[in-house]
Amino acid sequence: xxxxxxxxxxxxxxxxxxxxxxxxxxxxxxxxxxxxxxxxxxxxxxxxxxxxxxxxxxxxxxxxxxxxxxxxxxxxxxxxxxxxxxxxxxxxxxxxxxxxxxxxxxxxxxxxxxxxxxxxxxxxxxxxxxxxxxxxxxxxxxxxxxxxxxxxxxxxxxxxxxxxxxxxxxxxxxxxxxxxxxxxxxxxxxxxxxxxxxxxxxxxxxxxxxxxxxxxxxxxxxxxxxxxxxxxxxxxxxxxxxxxxxxxxxxxxxxxxxxxxxxxxxxxxxxxxxxxxxxxxxxxxxxxxxxxxxxxxxxxxxxxxxxxxxxxxxxxxxxxxxxxxxxxxxxxxxxxxxxxxxxxxxxxxxxxxxxxxxxxxxxxxxxxxxxxxxxxxxx
Numbered sequence: 238x239x240x241x242x243x244x245x246x247x248x249x250x251x252x253x254x255x256x257x258x259x260x261x262x263x264x265x266x267x268x269x270x271x272x273x274x275x276x277x278x279x280x281x282x283x284x285x286x287x288x289x290x291x292x293x294x295x296x297x298x299x300x301x302x303x304x305x306x307x308x309x310x311x312x313x314x315x316x317x318x319x320x321x322x323x324x325x326x327x328x329x330x331x332x333x334x335x336x337x338x339x340x341x342x343x344x345x346x347x348x349x350x351x352x353x354x355x356x357x358x359x360x361x362x363x364x365x366x367x368x369x370x371x372x373x374x375x376x377x378x379x380x381x382x383x384x385x386x387x388x389x390x391x392x393x394x395x396x397x398x399x400x401x402x403x404x405x406x407x408x409x410x411x412x413x414x415x416x417x418x419x420x421x422x423x424x425x426x427x428x429x430x431x432x433x434x435x436x437x438x439x440x441x442x443x444x445x446x447x448x449x450x451x452x453x454x455x456x457x458x459x460x461x462x463x464x465x466x467x468x469x470x471x472x473x474x475x476x477x478x479x480x481x482x483x484x485x486x487x488x489x490x491x492x493x494x495x496x497x498x499x500x501x502x503x504x505x506x507x508x509x510x511x512x513x514x515x516x517x518x519x520x521x522x523x524x525x526x527x528x529x530x531x532x533x534x535x536x537x538x539x540x541x542x543x544x545x546x547x548x549x550x551x552x553x554x555x556x557x558x559x560x561x562x563x564x565x566x567x568x569x570x571x572x573x574x575x576x577x578x579x580x581x582x583x584x585x586x587x588x589x590x591x592x593x594x595x596x597x598x599x600x601x602x603x604x605x606x607x608x609x610x611x612x613x614x615x616x
Contacts, residue, residue: 241280244301250275250289252305257293257328268292294328294422310334312432312469315480326471330429332416334471337434337441340598344409344439344580347589355437356407360467364483368490371465375458375495378406383498386520395520396454403457404576408440408464410457412571414447417600423447432471433460440464446571449552451522452477458495462488476545477528490532496521497529506535512544524548566613573599575614582610 250271254264265272271289273279281289290297299306312334314326326334358378362371376383379402389395400410416422426448434441442460444453455477463470468484479485497519505515512523512530519526524545531541570578581598584590596602601609 240283242283242286242300243280245274245281245286246300246302247275249300249302249305253290253293253295253299256295256305294332310471311338312434312471314429314432314471315482315485316473317475317478317480327425327428329416329422329424330471332422333413333424333429333443334432334434336417336600337411337432337443340409340577341434341436341439341441343594343598344577345436347580347584348438350589353438356440358406359435359437359440359464362465364466364487368487369494371462371491372494375461375465375491379403386496387518389520392454392516392520392522393450396450396457399454399457403442403461404574408442408461409574409577410442410444411574411577412444412446412453414445418572427475428473430472430474431456431460433463433469435464435467435469449522449524449549451524451548451552454496454521455492455525455528458492459488462491465491476542477524493525493529493532496525499533502529503533506530510535566609569601569609570613573601578610578614582614 251261254261254271268289270279270281270285274281286300287297290300308331310326310331358374361374379399381399381402385398386392386395389398403410414424414426416424424445424447426445429445430448430452431442431444433443442457442464444456444460446453448456452474456474459472459474459479463484466484466487470484472480472485474480479489502515502519505518509515510530512526515526516523527536527541527544527548530536531538578599581590581595585592585595592606596606599606599609
């Protein structure tokens, strides 16, 4: 006979449902047995309660707490439409931050054990400094020339080039649009374009890969600027515009100047105002070009938003028509980060990390993990 859970907490059950982003009415309509628990008509079995916690993504032990735990994130999350940051995010973003935080905690300890030096560029500047000085220091650190973009065949290749350069400098870059490997838990671009967790040993940048690649490059350098300021943060950057915060505004200036240097842009603008043509010159997307024109007061906010909304509408249309696809392992390279995966693999080979912990850190298991590290890690 199955064991029934007698001390079920109605408040915790309803908190877990609402925390998962579903209304009680909708959830009960699809799961009438759970409503019977809340009403006291029935008691769940241990297995039934476990299934419920998996469905709403909460630890099983939470079901026996006297009151809901206080869950806050460890970094400010900036919203374009707000004047202040928030420490509350959706469950999918919350769990993604936890995943990246766990990776950072492990890697930081591992690098400390190996006596890796601190990265001297972390927190090197503040918003009181000239943003162009920060841009120059980023270029110097990444060993990128002013005209680096002209040597790339496309802005998609430029994004890969920048990612590799950033990782070579010691910063971990991850791209994902879902929580872990769960394709049913999508990270909403409208809420989170990315976030950065900064420390002196292993800064982590997270880019929402559900976003258009056109916007990912700008997010990447915006986050990198946060590392140079030593400031962790998350952001939505609605319409590719920053929140009304000094750090966010400063990081946007750095990203714009790094990707589209003012002196060259003004020179080209005198001969053409075609965003698509200019995007091919600077190897950035047309919306980044439009954003730069806005920064330099060459177009109005109204004109920028009109172009941005049209561009993103076309992107979403193409994305819908393409449907799911892609190579799992190629995607995994970006979700995990080749630099991070290399450290994990080295730790396993040195008997400093158990396979079960490597599986947890990479969200890969068994044969999938082995195939990834043997066939794809060092390609």
